[in-house]
Amino acid sequence: MNNRLAVSLIAAALLIPGAAFAQSTTAQGAAEGAARGGDAAGPVGAIVGGTVGAAVGAAVEIPNAIITGLPRDHSVVIQERVVVGEPLPPTVELRTVPQHTEYRYAVVNDRRVIVEPRTRRVVKIID
Structure with a gap:
């Protein structure tokens, strides 16, 4: 080869x-x-x-100061399991990550997740 x-x-x-x-x-x-x-x-x-x-x-190295500053409000409950590498459903609202506009975040089932906006795939689960 x-x-x-x-x-x-x-x-x-x-x-x-x-x-x-x-x-x-x-x-x-x-x-x-x-x-x-x-x-x-x-x-x-x-x-x-x-x-x-x-x-x-x-x-996905977003500084901890920014991660801890992401609000936990407006959590959306979904039936699907939130897994790194899997997309979030279209019903979940994505918000811009401050100072890292290439990513979005969402609060799903009381957990903050970082998402790649084009594919909606979860790239990091914060908590």
């Missing part, structure tokens, strides 16, 4: 379980990505995996 194809396959394989990395920090994402990439394709895979894992981990 040529290196370009191997790198592409590794990157794709690491992005699929992005939900698992979503709860991680950059360092944890890099370590987990390197381990998975190394298992899949050796040293080249470890490099690609570490890079992808770090990027995914960094994507």
Whole structure:
């Protein structure tokens, strides 16, 4: 298998379980990505995996000061289980995360969650 194809396959394989990395920090994402990439394709895979894992981990590193400042009011009750990587139903109102407009948040079943607005997928459950 040529290196370009191997790198592409590794990157794709690491992005699929992005939900698992979503709860991680950059360092944890890099370590987990390197381990998975190394298992899949050796040293080249470890490099690609570490890079992808770090990027995914960094994507949800919203400072604690902002997270703790997100209000808990207007909780919506839904029957579906709230799970990282799964979308919220369209009936759940998404609000902008202050200073991180690329994300939205919602209060669902008395839990604050960070959401990717385009797909409505939960990327982090705060509490």
